[in-house]
Amino acid sequence: MPFPLAGTDLLLCTLFGGMLSGIGNGTAIRYGGAMEGIEVMSVIFAKRLGGSVGTFVMVYNVALYIICGYILNS
Numbered sequence: 001m002p003f004p005l006a007g008t009d010l011l012l013c014t015l016f017g018g019m020l021s022g023i024g025n026g027t028a029i030r031y032g033g034a035m036e037g038i039e040v041m042s043v044i045f046a047k048r049l050g051g052s053v054g055t056f057v058m059v060y061n062v063a064l065y066i067i068c069g070y071i072l073n074s
Contacts, residue, residue: 029053 025035034040042056 026054
């Protein structure tokens with residue numbers, strides 16, 4: 001199904017979807033909510049280690065993509 005702003009271009013659809021998801025998750029975290037398990041762990045780590053929730057989520061996602069890429073050889 002084409003997205004009104006991106007048409008049928010998969011890259012633009014992915015970018016718009018990622019932005020909308022990031023805005024929604026960021027808003028939830030900002031006001032004390034969490035959408036999934038990694039965000040709950042990030043809130044706990046941020047309180048105990050003194051970092052930001054966004055930093056912990058980003059580190060987790062980058063590590064996950066690197067590990068999956070290595071396992072799948074892509």
